Amino acid sequence: MSLYQRFSAHVADALAALTAAGDLPAGLDTRAVTVEPPRDPTHGDLATNAAMVLARPSGMKPRDIAIMLAQKLARLPDIEAAEVAGPGFINLTLRPDVWRAELRHIAAEASDYGRSTMGADHRVNVEYVSANPTGPMHMGHCRGAVVGDALASVLAYAGYGVTREYYINDAGGQVDTLARSAHLRYREALGETIAIPEGFYPGDYLVPVGEALARDHGDRYVGAPEAEWLALFRRETVALMMIRIREDLKLLGIEQDVYFSEASLGNRVQEALETLDAKGLIYEGVLEAPKGETAEDWEPRPQTLFRASRFGDDSDRAMKKSDGSWTYFAGDVAYHWDKLARGYDALVDMFGADHGGYVKRMQAAVKALSDGKVPLDIKIVQMVKLLRAGEPVKMSKRSGNFVTLADVVDEVGKDVVRFIMLTKRSDSQLDFDFAKVVEQSRDNPVFYVQYAHARIASARRKAVEAGIVLPDPDFALLDDTDLALVKAAAQWPRIVEQAAEAREPHRIAFYLGDLAAAFHTHWNLGNDDPQRRLVLADNPALTAARLALADAVGQVIRNGLSVMGVEAANELH
RNA sequence: GCGCCCGUAGCUCAGUUGGAUAGAGCGCGGGACUUCUAAUCCUGAGGCCGCAGGUUCGAAUCCUGCCGGGCGCACCA
Numbered sequence: 001m002s003l004y005q006r007f008s009a010h011v012a013d014a015l016a017a018l019t020a021a022g023d024l025p026a027g028l029d030t031r032a033v034t035v036e037p038p039r040d041p042t043h044g045d046l047a048t049n050a051a052m053v054l055a056r057p058s059g060m061k062p063r064d065i066a067i068m069l070a071q072k073l074a075r076l077p078d079i080e081a082a083e084v085a086g087p088g089f090i091n092l093t094l095r096p097d098v099w100r101a102e103l104r105h106i107a108a109e110a111s112d113y114g115r116s117t118m119g120a121d122h123r124v125n126v127e128y129v130s131a132n133p134t135g136p137m138h139m140g141h142c143r144g145a146v147v148g149d150a151l152a153s154v155l156a157y158a159g160y161g162v163t164r165e166y167y168i169n170d171a172g173g174q175v176d177t178l179a180r181s182a183h184l185r186y187r188e189a190l191g192e193t194i195a196i197p198e199g200f201y202p203g204d205y206l207v208p209v210g211e212a213l214a215r216d217h218g219d220r221y222v223g224a225p226e227a228e229w230l231a232l233f234r235r236e237t238v239a240l241m242m243i244r245i246r247e248d249l250k251l252l253g254i255e256q257d258v259y260f261s262e263a264s265l266g267n268r269v270q271e272a273l274e275t276l277d278a279k280g281l282i283y284e285g286v287l288e289a290p291k292g293e294t295a296e297d298w299e300p301r302p303q304t305l306f307r308a309s310r311f312g313d314d315s316d317r318a319m320k321k322s323d324g325s326w327t328y329f330a331g332d333v334a335y336h337w338d339k340l341a342r343g344y345d346a347l348v349d350m351f352g353a354d355h356g357g358y359v360k361r362m363q364a365a366v367k368a369l370s371d372g373k374v375p376l377d378i379k380i381v382q383m384v385k386l387l388r389a390g391e392p393v394k395m396s397k398r399s400g401n402f403v404t405l406a407d408v409v410d411e412v413g414k415d416v417v418r419f420i421m422l423t424k425r426s427d428s429q430l431d432f433d434f435a436k437v438v439e440q441s442r443d444n445p446v447f448y449v450q451y452a453h454a455r456i457a458s459a460r461r462k463a464v465e466a467g468i469v470l471p472d473p474d475f476a477l478l479d480d481t482d483l484a485l486v487k488a489a490a491q492w493p494r495i496v497e498q499a500a501e502a503r504e505p506h507r508i509a510f511y512l513g514d515l516a517a518a519f520h521t522h523w524n525l526g527n528d529d530p531q532r533r534l535v536l537a538d539n540p541a542l543t544a545a546r547l548a549l550a551d552a553v554g555q556v557i558r559n560g561l562s563v564m565g566v567e568a569a570n571e572l573h
Numbered sequence: 574g575c576g577c578c579c580g581u582a583g584c585u586c587a588g589u590u591g592g593a594u595a596g597a598g599c600g601c602g603g604g605a606c607u608u609c610u611a612a613u614c615c616u617g618a619g620g621c622c623g624c625a626g627g628u629u630c631g632a633a634u635c636c637u638g639c640c641g642g643g644c645g646c647a648c649c650a
Contacts (some may be wrong), residue, residue: 086631162604329648441612506587
């Protein structure tokens with residue numbers, strides 16, 4: 001039980017006692033009662049809004065409730081002061097020993113400090129990346145990959161059962177184009193001089209694919225009609241591309257649990273359609289022409305439609321094209337139907353910004369298929385603008401000349417890429433400047449956090465080098481200035497729960513920045529006052545206590561970084 | 574025309590899901606330090622939270638309507 005949960009329970013107990021004594025009416029709804037650290041630290045360590053929330057339903061004045069509640073809370077041994085403030089807040093100041101105990105708690109829990117049970121008994125499927133297997137990973141995929149992966153980690157850390165999943169779009173026309181492009185490279189590998197026509201994939205990455213195909217099949221398919229090789233080339237090329245993609249993802253430390261092939265859906269598409277049909281949600285019809293800009297080639301066509309508009313979408317959506325073949329959407333419906341069948345309590349999809357228009361129909365489908373029981377949360381990930389010392393990096397998709405994920409990881413490192421991708425809310429645009437992200441300065445949050453961790457490690461090294469014999473730490477030696485650091489570290493369990501609840505992993509990065517700042521501030525006190533330094537050669541007892549304090553901060557930084565998929569450094573170069 | 578996202582300090586962004594006097598970094602003003610706990614630090618100024626209403630004890634946060642920016646708008650994936 002975290003510190004916050006403990007005091008939450010104290011407040012609940014106090015309210016129950018007041019109710020039992022007849023000071024509060026029975027049956028009050030206390031769900032809106034919160035116990036949180038106030039924004040302004042001068043207001044104490046914790047504050048509760050209980051009196052204000054309960055004023056109306058109890059027909060009492062907030063201050064009257066607050067005074068009664070504060071008196072009860074003030075009697076608790078862990079609480080130094082309980083004061084009524086403002087419109088009816090109760091500000092709680094905890095005894096310093098509470099923070100000393102928390103310090104022991106951090107040390108004891110170590111890498112588990114901050115883990116939560118909030119997600120126990122809940123299984124969540126997080127689908128991310130899901131890049132088309134038509135080329136290696138480039139930077140466009142990178143952010144969704146990192147954010148999705150970190151989100152999955154946050155949820156796991158918060159106790160959810162998490163499946164990390166990748167949907168392979170290996171069934172559409174793009175994959176045929178890929179197979180044809182690979183066939184060209186195959187002929188090239190056998191000695192032909194080829195020209196790559198417009199509309200084919202021109203990238204060099206298909207050269208080794210062509211070589212592999214040539215190795216495996218000889219010249220059997222050189223002059224053969226497409227029907228003889230297309231399916232084979234499609235399958236083998238996709239398989240090779242997926243190997244490549246998984247290697248790329250591994251460079252970022254990402255390994256997903258399930259790689260789900262669209263092509264493997266088979267008759268599940270039909271089954272999903274029938275499931276919807278049984279609910280009366282499928283019909284043959286003609287969609288209205290889109291308003292506004294008149295599409296030049298629009299004409300009314302009868303299609304098999306899903307009544308998405310009943311579930312909040314703007315329009316009904318086609319499951320089958322006018323020629324009777326499945327739409328991409330139909331496959332995705334079947335895929336989500338499959339996920340539902342696997343028994344998840346919640347689904348999360350990461351979408352690129354350009355797929356924003358797809359959100360409502362997907363949610364409509366899941367709502368329809370699960371009878372509204374399983375929420376589908378779709379997170380939109382905005383573009384990353386690549387810069388080099390302030391100048392935009394030029395990319396041309398046509399020539400196949402894009403910045404690959406592998407190149408970027410190679411240049412700046414996995415940890416930098418991952419951290420930077422989490423330094424902003426995922427639905428806002430992000431600048432990624434190759435120069436800035438490796439800069440060693442206060443401006444660079446990666447460095448700033450790593451530097452704090454490295455300083456902590458170096459302080460202990462220094463104590464050892466100085467030959468200081470450290471006794472067991474006695475936290476009674478720590479004063480309020482030291483304990484302020486514990487308060488910052490003790491926020492971690494809350495941050496985990498908030499990030500999981502909001503499904504916003506960037507909160508971890510922001511928190512670590514704050515925690516690092518608190519540590520650096522504490523460290524800097526030693527500049528003016530040598531007695532405030534962590535390592536004091538003439539005071540082994542205080543050194544031991546301060547180093548243990550620093551270790552606790554280091555532990556929390558490590559825990560946070562590990563959720564982000566970033567390694568903590570013990571020294572920087 | 575419709576839908577979604579966004580609008581917070583000069584700039585880049587946070588903002589504990591409705592809490593108290595709205596925060597951080599950069600930049601700007603002032604100061605400290607000639608060092609190794611300075612790969613800086615302290616401090617100050619800077620705000621109509623796009624605008625106008627509404628909901629309530631209380632709104633940057635929720636609702637409505639405008640204004641401004643981005644994205645998407647039948648069979649592609």
